[in-house]
Amino acid sequence: MCATLLGVVFVVCSIYVGDRNDSLRVFFLDVGQGDAIYIRTPNGRDMLIDGGPGRVVLQRLSEVMPWYDKAIDVVLETHPDADHIGGLPEVLSRYHVGLFIEPGVNSPNAIDDEIGRIRKERSIDRVFARRGMRINFGDGTHFDVLYPDVDPSHLETNQASVVGRLVYGSTSVMFTGDSPKVVENHLIEIDGGRLQSDILKAGHHGSRTSSGEAFVKMVAPAVAIISSGKANRYGHPHKEVVEIFNKFGIQIQRTDKEGTIGYVLDGVKIRRQ
Numbered sequence: 001m002c003a004t005l006l007g008v009v010f011v012v013c014s015i016y017v018g019d020r021n022d023s024l025r026v027f028f029l030d031v032g033q034g035d036a037i038y039i040r041t042p043n044g045r046d047m048l049i050d051g052g053p054g055r056v057v058l059q060r061l062s063e064v065m066p067w068y069d070k071a072i073d074v075v076l077e078t079h080p081d082a083d084h085i086g087g088l089p090e091v092l093s094r095y096h097v098g099l100f101i102e103p104g105v106n107s108p109n110a111i112d113d114e115i116g117r118i119r120k121e122r123s124i125d126r127v128f129a130r131r132g133m134r135i136n137f138g139d140g141t142h143f144d145v146l147y148p149d150v151d152p153s154h155l156e157t158n159q160a161s162v163v164g165r166l167v168y169g170s171t172s173v174m175f176t177g178d179s180p181k182v183v184e185n186h187l188i189e190i191d192g193g194r195l196q197s198d199i200l201k202a203g204h205h206g207s208r209t210s211s212g213e214a215f216v217k218m219v220a221p222a223v224a225i226i227s228s229g230k231a232n233r234y235g236h237p238h239k240e241v242v243e244i245f246n247k248f249g250i251q252i253q254r255t256d257k258e259g260t261i262g263y264v265l266d267g268v269k270i271r272r273q
Contacts, residue, residue, distance in 0.1 A: 023266045024141055024168040025273065028201065029060040030259040033229030033236070034083035037175065037201065038064050039166065043139035047074040048091065049164075049175055050084040057087035058094065060260060071096040074135060074143075078177030079103055079161040080112040083205075092118045101135075104128040105152045105160035129162040140267070141168045146187060146195075147179070158204065159183060165197060169267020172196075174219055176203040176210065184215035195219050198270045199263060200250075202226045206237020213244050222270070225261055226254045 021042055029036040031052025038061060039047040046065070051057045072095045077085055080102070091097070092115060100119055119126060127133075131149035136142045143166045152160035161177030174197035176184070184203070187195060200221040203210025205228040216224075224245050228236040237254065245252050253261050262273025 023264045026173055026263050027064045028225045028227055028261040030255045031056050033232045035227050041137045041139050041141040045073045045137045048072050049076045050078055051087035051091050053083045053086040055090050058090055073098045075100050077102040079157045080107040080109045081157055082111055085111050089114045089118055097124050100124050100126045101129050103148055103152050103160045103162050105155055105157055107157055168265050171198050171265040171267055171270055173199040175201045178204040180209045181212040184212050188214055188218050197221055199223045206241050208238040208240045211241045216244050221250055223251045228256045230256045
């Protein structure tokens with residue numbers, strides 16, 4: 001069962017004692033031209049951020065989740081574009097999902113309508129992501145929602161993307177969905193140096209519309225993950241973005257070249273899975 005109280009989401013779920021360890025694991029799933037990130041906390045609680053463009057997310061989840069685990073504590077939809085939510089109807093249908101989080105932006109996307117139908121049929125709790133919300137996994141891991149900080153219902157879907165920061169000890173990961181530079185600059189104004197993170201999931205698949213130089217400099221990650229499809233028609237990642245990461249000595253890793261990319265965070269340092 002999951003409960004919401006005063007902007008803090010407490011995730012309380014049954015887990016296998018044998019699944020406990022001392023590290024947080026984050027997997028940037030190879031779903032082609034889209035986003036899907038699976039997070040498993042030290043106590044075996046988990047979160048899925050987006051679901052990629054289609055059913056391939058089910059195969060990728062089976063590769064990183066324990067075989068016995070048929071539940072996902074939290075599913076977060078950053079925004080309702082097909083390359084981020086195409087696989088979520090299957091996820092919601094096949095897994096027991098404790099909580100569904102979305103930005104609350106208006107969208108004509110039929111996939112989003114299907115997600116809403118399945119969510120209601122399966123009685124999955126839903127909350128709208130808003131700045132100040134913290135998802136507390138109860139084992140030293142938390143996910144802070146940084147944006148949206150306003151009702152995004154009138155915004156374009158990318159501009160409504162949920163931005164959040166996953167923290168375990170002194171290690172952290174920044175997730176930006178498809179947030180454009182205007183949102184990045186807004187976050188610089190209100191958060192400044194608090195944006196610093198060890199890993200940055202590059203916005204909008206490495207598009208020049210995101211990952212502005214000022215934002216990248218403020219986040220100052222050691223690693224930037226670009227989730228994009230092989231030979232995609234958009235030319236992602238764009239040369240300008242790659243050059244910005246290179247300028248700051250940030251290691252670039254790409255799902256189109258490496259497949260699923262996993263990281264282990266022990267609270268002090270990060271290492272490749």
